Amino acid sequence: MRIGFGYDAHRLKEGRKCILCGVEVPCEFGPDGHSDADVPVHALMDAMLGALALGDIGIHFPDSDESFYMADSLKLLREVYALVTKRGYTLGNADITIILQSPRLSRYIEQMRIKLSDALETDLGNISVKATTEEKMGFTGDGTGIASTAAVLLITV
Ligand code: MG
Numbered sequence: 723m724r725i726g727f728g729y730d731a732h733r734l735k736e737g738r739k740c741i742l743c744g745v746e747v748p749c750e751f752g753p754d755g756h757s758d759a760d761v762p763v764h765a766l767m768d769a770m771l772g773a774l775a776l777g778d779i780g781i782h783f784p785d786s787d788e789s790f791y792m793a794d795s796l797k798l799l800r801e802v803y804a805l806v807t808k809r810g811y812t813l814g815n816a817d818i819t820i821i822l823q824s825p826r827l828s829r830y831i832e833q834m835r836i837k838l839s840d841a842l843e844t845d846l847g848n849i850s851v852k853a854t855t856e857e858k859m860g861f862t863g864d865g866t867g868i869a870s871t872a873a874v875l876l877i878t879v
Pocket residue numbers: 730731732755759761764
C-alpha cells in the first residue's frame with residue numbers, strides 16, 4: 723500500500739469557468755490558471771504522484787508548455803493514473819476536500835464523484851468528495867481563492 727497527499731490553491735477570477743472535479747458549477751467566477759484550473763483534480767493528481775514519489779504535476783505538466791493551455795484536467799488525471807497502473811498499483815480510495823466560501827457545492831458533489839469514478843474506472847464508493855468553507859477566514863473566506871486537499875491510498879493489484 724502507498725499513501726499520498728495533495729494540496730492545491732488557485733486565485734478566483736471573474737468570468738472564468740468554475741470546473742471542479744470535471745463538473746461545471748454555475749458561477750460568475752472560477753479558478754484562474756493555465757489549464758482549466760480544476761483545483762481538486764490537481765490536488766488528486768499530486769496525491770497520486772506523491773504516493774509513488776513521482777514528483778508533482780508541475781514536473782509532469784509544466785505551465786510553460788502551451789499544450790496544457792486550458793487543458794482538461796480529467797484528461798491529465800487519466801494520464802497520471804496510467805503511470806500508477808503501469809507500476810502495478812490501483813486506486814484503493816480517494817478523499818477530496820474542496821475549500822471554497824461560495825457557491826455551495828452540495829448539489830454538485832454526486833456528479834463530481836461520478837466524473838472521477840468514471841475517469842479512474844473505479845467504484846463510486848472509492849471516491850469521496852467533500853466541501854467546506856473556512857468561515858470567511860483567510861483567502862478562501864474572503865473569496866480571493868479556492869483550495870483543495872486530496873488523500874489517496876494506492877494498492878497493489
Ligand atoms: Mg493547480
